[in-house]
Amino acid sequence: MNLSAPARRLLAALTFGVLALVYLPLLVVVANSVNANQSMTWPPSGLTLEWWRRAADSSGAREALLTSLQVAAVATCIALVLGTLLALALQRYSFFGKHTVNLLVILPIALPGVVTGIALNNGFRAIMGVDLSLWTIVVAHATFCIVTVFNNVQARLRRLGTSLEEASADLGAGVGTTFRLITLPQLRSALLAGGMLAFALSFDEIIVTTFTAGGGATTLPIWILNNMFRPNQAPVVNVVAVVLIVFSIVPVWLAQRLSSDLDAVR
């Protein structure tokens, strides 16, 4: 937009100012990962690499990380499938109860985590009679992740229209072929965006997870929570967080590149 130079500068200053504020606590995390004082008080009382060494040795952290990645990956996959199906149904057809279904998809994210947590906890144990495990976490996460995929795919479908699908049918492709060769590739960047948000949501979820995790199922947030209660372990948690931030930049950047490249094609 045509803004006056001072307005642009003000906006830029605001944006970068807020971003700086956003990164400030992360700096604290970084500082604490080398803070000699294990209770992470400010200012740091000295430098040490002890926590990094310990983190490197911590197979618990590694396993929890792997568990979280697995949970998030599987939950995201389920959410991708279900969210896409729902978006297709709701965007392309009109039927009785459409609004209810729409509300139903939003509900798991719109209702507070504790509510979803105890509802699912109760549902799994008392109603379905299944033992809590890694899979119950996956199911719970998938349930509230559906909405992010759904939103992204629906917005994309709305913009896409049906002409490409018609062109495909016109050229002789059946319903399945058209979906595989035309619709799905068109949805790729929306799936990427929705999937990434779903992944992030699941990866860092703790409240619902607390209620649906079975014994031995330690996701990273749970490991972190536990270690905050464990002597001499808290700073290691900071190291893990720093490592996460650093390593997350790569996939985030890649996804961003990929989706904007894909969008450029449009």
Place this chain on the structure above:
Amino acid sequence: GCGEDDDKETEAVEKLGDPEGEVSILAWPGYVEDGSNDPKVDWVTPFEEETGCQVTSKVYGTSDEALNLAKSGEYDVIAASGDLSLRLIASDEAQEINTDLVPNYANVYDFLKDTEWNTVDGKNYGVPHGYGANLLMFDKKRFDKAPTSWGAVFEEEQLKPNKGKVTAYDSPIYIADAALYLMKTQPDLGIENPYALDQEQLDAAVDLLKTQRAYVGEYWSDYLKEIQAFETGDSVVGTTWQVIKNNVKNPDVEVVLPDEGATAWNDTWMLSSQAKSPNCAYAWMDYILSPEANAQATEYFGEAPNSPQACDKTTDPKHCETFHAGDEAYAERLWFWRTPVKECLDGRTDVECTDYAAWTQAWTEIKG
């Protein structure tokens, strides 16, 4: 199944069979360390090598969370504090222990054996782990004279100078701390046991805590939070554990066992009535009571070991002294956590006592 009792076994076994090859344990953080968090902290691996029982463990943050987890029936062994143990027993989640099958039980301090929080109707439901007291911690710069009474956190006069910097344990069980103070300072209330409060007594304790709340800066439940608060000065007086004091770098912070005595916890290893691997569970209980393992675990967590033999094995030779292990006189002044139930624990039969649900309700109101 909706949690029916069909597969629960509450009677003690007569003899042990072959180990099942795996055991699942529910415990406080730091009780079951297998080196995955710190390779130097590992007493699970030797156990696994010794017995062939593979350990899976889950940790919990509060006794209440543990109760829910225990009910799922997925755990063979549970480390339960006194505010949990009776609830497990009452809901038939615990199995009587045949202490003869736990050789290391013999070493345990006598005052920890057959206590009222692990023994019901003469049946023993668990073997003790370490123990510790809920002490009074304070920043001596804020006090002319080191406090020796819980009055420091309950008397308005003494609370005033530290308004907003008082801390307290964030759990309904903390009501017992208030009750203990009232027991000593207001005898006419007739409190005999801080865990056996009739409605009137509970109300008095609640009032006391509501008064206190106005001066509280924050409640704590994880100790990292309290360590931080005392180091930075966000908190200057409040309940604590010895281990927290040991970790606070601020030299002005001290702890005291006040004149009134204190509440305390003693954790009990219990066997689940739904245990799938009772033999490995017995093996674990014996192992964790062994002097080596008990010393490691209690020292790592920061509490008193359960036997004099264990005290000999601690890496810090002063550990048992710091934590007053085996100090019976000291232990006399402790009121170990128990679950309040309707049937008064102090033997009164003319009144109904308030149960834990009522305490929870009260705690909700205290925090407001």
Place this chain on the structure above:
Amino acid sequence: MSAPSTAPTRAPAPAEVRGPVARPASRLLHRWVWLRLVLLLSAPLAWMVLVYVVALTALLITALWSVNSLTSEIDRTWTLENFRTLVENEVYRNVTLRTVGVALAVTVIDVTIALPIAFYMAKVASPRMRRILVVAVLTPLWASYLVKVFAWRVVLSEGGLLEWSGIANPGYGLGAVVIAQSYIWLPYVILPIFAALDRVPDSLLEAAGDLGAPAGMVIRTIVLPLLVPGIVAGAIFSFSLTMGDYITVNIVGGTSQMLGNLVFLNAGAANNLPLAAAIAMIPIVVMIVLLTAIRRTGALENL
């Protein structure tokens, strides 16, 4: 120039290209719209109903039961006792108001901060800078929630970073909860607003400027109304996530408690699932009222 006078010279076409391809399944799907719809809807609907609706309903039913205090077993006789407790006890009203208040504050703060940032990202920054900014906004999502809250504890503590750097210090309490929660959910608010703004064509803003509206007016009369769906999406995120939180308030909340704490305390701690379920009905009702109100405006369609 009437009918084609020259005979068309049709190139001979290989047989397999000509003509339709037999695909019975596709043909069936094509003909029966409802079949397509059923295939699309059955899996996700079954999932949502079996996993979620059933669980929620069970929770609602549980709220009408009570707990036997001795055995801690659930007593399945219908009672409104739990709801009576909620209504009669003013502490629940206070906590509800406090929770909604905090959630509202967080939402207002996040939306207020997110708007200019999203605007800068979508409409002012160069494409390259935009990509960098999106990454910069997304990255903090990966630093664990707990770690970030604890970092705020350090920042807000006495003599902590905030005081240390000379800025006033609110200390622990509701203010700190609002700050920490706003911080944590900010990216989830920026993203949908950014996406909505990205879809507003530049020419609309130019047209408004062209008609004589200064920047502020353009934003008030054109940008904001067009952003409503994005804002609603972001607001639902921050509002509900804040309302369900109980961990942040434990860490930086001082003495405060929120609805989440009560649910957690009763469900986890006191083992009083019926009461917990009854308390959980409060946020459910709040959210459903809110969602219905929003749906009236049509903003949900674009969520």
Place this chain on the structure above:
Amino acid sequence: MVPAIRLRGLVKHFAEVAAVDGIDLDIADGEFFSMLGPSGSGKTTVLRLIAGFETATAGTVELGGTDVTAAAPFERDVHTVFQDYALFPHMSVLDNVAYGLRVRGTGRTERRARAQEALETVRLGGFGTRRPHQLSGGQRQRVALARAIVLRPRVLLLDEPLGALDLKLREQMQVELKQLQRDLGITFVFVTHDQEEALTLSDRIAVFDTGRVRQLGTPQEIYEQPTSAYVAGFVGTTNLLDADTSERLLGVRAEHALRPERLRLTPADHAPARPDEVRLPAVVVERIYLGTGNRVHLRTDDGLDLVALEQATGSLDEADHRGEHVTVRFARADVVRLNTDGES
């Protein structure tokens, strides 16, 4: 001969709107058939009914003698070139063109070769590896064409394929389209609302009006013997003479149409009219420069508004002729009598 397309009693309702309201048409094999009509007159809907994207409310569609009314699009041997081209953005140009062969299971090498060949046909041989967004509008249009013709359909449906192109490019593409159709001998059903385009390209034209065919015929028939004021007005500019005026001028009480290019302007004189012509004194109201000539708006002395077209046959003097007195002449033979049912 069996018509390539036969429509019988075709009706399509959307809710209450009758988008197509009873159409009977036979389109011959190899014909270049245009549908002309204003926006919303149902042209696209007819096309979509032929292609199978819509289901007819009533009536039948036959292709090459087979009733396909109930068949799915992918079962019909017709292909469509969409107005927005509908190229697949995630595929290269070559893959776009090869798509139809791919879904028919043609082998990779063969389908590439044939797609390449189709691209050569539309003179885009060197563009196979590009993505659609890297092409100009005209090139995209040709890719869409290649994608359809590679399958050698009997019938090609084109929905305003030139609508989005600028004038220059459009003229060029018109020539190419016509050539292609001739070379391949495919039946083209061409939708447009550009009357000039329809006249230039078609063998036959159907003029649409709110879901019905108003007139069907060759370009000459449509242009020179419109049967209604509607058609006369829609195709080209026309002077409409109402019944009264006609009676006065021609002695026939009926509506007539008169094309502007049939009017001759000469300097004002009072010579008597020849028997086969009509002469009217008039004043020039406005003379609009068109490059190839002028459009002259006139008012006759008896109050009739007429438009005439002057071709530039020599260097025009640039003076403004507004107000000039002239004589308008036209041959009686050039006046077309309209059917009395012609409204509008």
Place this chain on the structure above:
Amino acid sequence: MVPAIRLRGLVKHFAEVAAVDGIDLDIADGEFFSMLGPSGSGKTTVLRLIAGFETATAGTVELGGTDVTAAAPFERDVHTVFQDYALFPHMSVLDNVAYGLRVRGTGRTERRARAQEALETVRLGGFGTRRPHQLSGGQRQRVALARAIVLRPRVLLLDEPLGALDLKLREQMQVELKQLQRDLGITFVFVTHDQEEALTLSDRIAVFDTGRVRQLGTPQEIYEQPTSAYVAGFVGTTNLLDADTSERLLGVRAEHALRPERLRLTPADHAPARPDEVRLPAVVVERIYLGTGNRVHLRTDDGLDLVALEQATGSLDEADHRGEHVTVRFARADVVRLNTDGES
């Protein structure tokens, strides 16, 4: 008189691209000024520089004698009708039109009255309560116009306002635009790439070529005296005679242009040419029916390809004249000599 718009040395670079590459222009008050040129030639950019949406890299923009080079759009007394209309989707038609008044703080009643009046001007009086998406393309375009004229600007900038309309509607809108401009006396700066539109409407035309003005003049000047092959080719169809051919036919070694409508076709004969004309024997390659006449593609016996325009002056016989031998005649005076600098 102070020109409504004065551009001096206007340059605009986007990264390395010089979108506008040094433009000097004076546009008079009340003039209908068109910018004509192919896609990407910088027309839109010039318009955006005048409106203030872009900042010039060099040069100045004056409006009514005041230098506004550095002024913001909302400070300039010019208004734009955008190609995509840019109607506010969340406001009613009336609110859209009233927006400019609202921004200026005009009272509610007054601005509604004036907006309504503007809507009447564009014949949309009854549409005030609709939302933009409920209108057809032509109606939207008129709303955009109403939104701009309600402010009575001195200058109105129109960026291909008719580009999205169908031919019939476009012709109708052209007439309306022209009338509106005359009635209101507003200066119109009109961007188009439709040469016919430019010729029909404008007082003056600037033909753009890659950021520069290639030729500036009245429609007649542009059409009949193009100074370069570029302009001759872009505006209307033209026969280009290269230097060799010109030397042979006209005795002048220079490029020449010859409009199709200046060619006369007569039955083949071998009569000698008059001194002021050229005669060439030729064969008809194709004759395309245009309604108002025919476009005839010819090849002369000495291998020159020419296009001629035959006006329909009487009932055409419908026979196909392909292959017919004819004589092409044109006046020497009708051949336009192009500047030698004319490339392309």
